[in-house]
Amino acid sequence: MGVLADDWFLRVRLxxxxxxxxxxxxxxRNLHRAAAQLGMSQPAxxxxxxxxxxxxxxxxxxxxxxxxxxxxxxxVMVRHAxxxxxxxxxxxxxxxxxxxxNAGMVAVGTVMAPAVTLLTSAIERVHRDRPGLKISVDxxxxxxxxxxxxxxxxxxxxxxxPAGFSTERFVFEEIGEEDICFVCxxxxxxxxxxxxxxxxxAAYPWSLQPPGSLMRQRVDSLFLYQGVAPPAQIVDTPDIxxxxxxxxxxxxxxxxTREVAGLLCAPQRFRILPFHEKxxxxxxxxxxxxxxRLSPGAGALMSTLRDIIAHRKESMMPL
Numbered sequence: 001m002g003v004l005a006d007d008w009f010l011r012v013r014l015x016x017x018x019x020x021x022x023x024x025x026x027x028x029r030n031l032h033r034a035a036a037q038l039g040m041s042q043p044a045x046x047x048x049x050x051x052x053x054x055x056x057x058x059x060x061x062x063x064x065x066x067x068x069x070x071x072x073x074x075x076v077m078v079r080h081a082x083x084x085x086x087x088x089x090x091x092x093x094x095x096x097x098x099x100x101x102n103a104g105m106v107a108v109g110t111v112m113a114p115a116v117t118l119l120t121s122a123i124e125r126v127h128r129d130r131p132g133l134k135i136s137v138d139x140x141x142x143x144x145x146x147x148x149x150x151x152x153x154x155x156x157x158x159x160x161x162p163a164g165f166s167t168e169r170f171v172f173e174e175i176g177e178e179d180i181c182f183v184c185x186x187x188x189x190x191x192x193x194x195x196x197x198x199x200x201x202a203a204y205p206w207s208l209q210p211p212g213s214l215m216r217q218r219v220d221s222l223f224l225y226q227g228v229a230p231p232a233q234i235v236d237t238p239d240i241x242x243x244x245x246x247x248x249x250x251x252x253x254x255x256x257t258r259e260v261a262g263l264l265c266a267p268q269r270f271r272i273l274p275f276h277e278k279x280x281x282x283x284x285x286x287x288x289x290x291x292x293r294l295s296p297g298a299g300a301l302m303s304t305l306r307d308i309i310a311h312r313k314e315s316m317m318p319l
Contacts, residue, residue, distance in 0.1 A: 012055035019081035030067040086152035104297035109145035109157035113257040155298035156288040173286040180279040205233040207243035
């Protein structure tokens with residue numbers, strides 16, 4: 001494949017049908033099934049792909065007995081096709097929102113703690129001036145949010161940039177760290193024990209975020225560095241409500257952020273264990289794509305978040 005000109009997509013007559021075919025082929029790994037998914041005949045799909053590969057001067061998919069798979073060139077085309085089609089869907093949603101008298105749409109992703117007060121405060125402020133703005137909020141771990149940001153499903157995210165992603169593609173505006181605490185039910189045998197040790201806590205069942213999450217890594221490292229065997233019984237779940245339900249009915253212990261504990265853990269039902277060591281996970285921040293221009297609604301929400309963050313830092317209020 002030679003060097004492509006800036007307008008290569010015009011010269012090779014790239015069509016939306018090509019983009020749809022790339023995604024169908026990536027999903028099905030079979031030309032016949034991909035064509036059927038798009039309502040095309042297999043010869044038509046084969047010609048569409050073959051003509052484009054001839055114009056580009058390179059194979060995008062490797063053919064083999066069981067079907068085909070994208071090669072390096074194909075992986076690039078599939079990735080950008082997914083982003084472009086996602087952007088077009090968002091365009092339609094925003095146009096529909098404007099047609100219905102609303103002020104556009106914003107899709108935001110966030111890790112758990114910022115969604116509790118930071119993002120909800122910003123949404124409440126933005127809706128004063130833009131009551132018709134449709135805002136969707138997805139709460140997940142960083143490793144799930146960042147790929148969705150890259151694929152165009154999210155306008156921006158309040159998250160971290162996990163290992164393995166090139167930081168050059170992002171703008172990262174640090175917000176702060178998350179303090180971790182340990183929570184149990186009111187009346188748990190450990191609530192009256194002083195001093196509280198990790199060995200004593202390890203004797204009880206735990207409910208924790210799945211292995212690989214930042215909070216789980218921090219808790220696992222705590223046991224490792226103090227030379228204490230981890231709990232023998234651990235339920236893995238990313239959902240704090242599942243953990244609280246387990247705590248409420250048993251002697252299970254969980255780890256969460258102090259902000260989440262303050263909001264969800266009613267004092268008459270739950271207790272924060274007085275563990276002596278301060279724990280936190282690495283800073284999170286506002287993450288957006290460096291080459292992306294935000295819509296007016298997304299820009300307004302981002303600007304409001306920046307104002308709230310700056311005010312809280314100035315007043316030394318916890319985020």
